[in-house]
Amino acid sequence: MKKLIAVMVIGCQLLLTTGCWGIKEIQAQTYGSALGIDYKEGEFILYFQALNFADIAKQEGAAVLQQKSSVVIGEGKGESIEEAYTELEQNSALPLYIGHINSFILGENVIKKKMKDFIEYVGKEPLLRYNSWVFVTKEDIKKVFDSDSFFNLPNLFTIIHRPETVINENYFISPLKFSELVSKFYQPVGSILIPSTVINEHHYSENGKEKKIPTLNGGYVLSKQKYKGFVSKQDLIGLKWVKNKATVMFFSLNKQKVSVEIMNPKTNIIVLEQEKKPLYELEVRANGILKQNINNLDMEKIEKKVEIKVKEDILKTLETGEKINTDLFNISEKAYRYHVNKWDNKIINSFDKTSINNIKVNIHIEHSENYKR
Numbered sequence: 001m002k003k004l005i006a007v008m009v010i011g012c013q014l015l016l017t018t019g020c021w022g023i024k025e026i027q028a029q030t031y032g033s034a035l036g037i038d039y040k041e042g043e044f045i046l047y048f049q050a051l052n053f054a055d056i057a058k059q060e061g062a063a064v065l066q067q068k069s070s071v072v073i074g075e076g077k078g079e080s081i082e083e084a085y086t087e088l089e090q091n092s093a094l095p096l097y098i099g100h101i102n103s104f105i106l107g108e109n110v111i112k113k114k115m116k117d118f119i120e121y122v123g124k125e126p127l128l129r130y131n132s133w134v135f136v137t138k139e140d141i142k143k144v145f146d147s148d149s150f151f152n153l154p155n156l157f158t159i160i161h162r163p164e165t166v167i168n169e170n171y172f173i174s175p176l177k178f179s180e181l182v183s184k185f186y187q188p189v190g191s192i193l194i195p196s197t198v199i200n201e202h203h204y205s206e207n208g209k210e211k212k213i214p215t216l217n218g219g220y221v222l223s224k225q226k227y228k229g230f231v232s233k234q235d236l237i238g239l240k241w242v243k244n245k246a247t248v249m250f251f252s253l254n255k256q257k258v259s260v261e262i263m264n265p266k267t268n269i270i271v272l273e274q275e276k277k278p279l280y281e282l283e284v285r286a287n288g289i290l291k292q293n294i295n296n297l298d299m300e301k302i303e304k305k306v307e308i309k310v311k312e313d314i315l316k317t318l319e320t321g322e323k324i325n326t327d328l329f330n331i332s333e334k335a336y337r338y339h340v341n342k343w344d345n346k347i348i349n350s351f352d353k354t355s356i357n358n359i360k361v362n363i364h365i366e367h368s369e370n371y372k373r
Contacts (some may be wrong), residue, residue, distance in 0.1 A: 036141035038107030046084035172240030238317030
């Protein structure tokens, strides 16, 4: 009887302890927050960014960080991305975990030569998530990973990790998720714009020291699995009127000392089917609020000037796309998706500035705001 009781006690203890074996403590792993991938001299270079979770917990608990949050940056090399990651694992002080990666930073050589390798690597790795953000940089990726936020907050609180939070209504370069990249990469029509991030040291300082803030300066363009070129933010200005994503835009006519807040611009793309190749009409509509009118210009005159400027912005981006033989607005997607039996892909891809038959812009300024005294 005593033996039976002893066996039962030991059995209960085993049942209570099973399920805990093999569990790793949080502090026993290095949790990656971003991966950087570059390609130089025939080798892939993989950068691994890990943040101190204790610093993040302090921030969420409303504690004030007295010094800059620590960041660990690893670097591995190999003939493949997998080899580079293996080198990182073999030389790490703690096991690496990539299940929390939410951002990929690519070097210029990757987007020019090795995009398929990148896409296949992420697609095959079960822990990497399709909702992670994708950026390209011409900077040293290490510098991007070690860039600043405000008030000693970790790098997690920057545009490379939280673009939807940082990018407000005045941005017109949309952040890109890996899932969107994959869905368009093999598409036979249209283009992909991957945001370009650089370090800005000129606009903010803290305690007399310049802050190194990652920001956007344009985008790298892919079309039909090929690299087409870099386009600056200034040349992409027409996107804000056609993307249907911006909610508020501040618009100034400097010489006339007029400032207008443009709200919810909406664009309708009309495909003209009667032609041998697709022609398009763009209809842009938006409402506005007059913020400044020092010279008391007539409202109708202001609306007309704004409409002219919107059209100029669109034409500028169309011309930029024509230089790199790319439809930056993805206007031709309308013919590809809804008129597939009318034209083949070769004809649809012949899109250029002359494919735009007409651009109609209608801006209605509803009222002006009273100035605060």
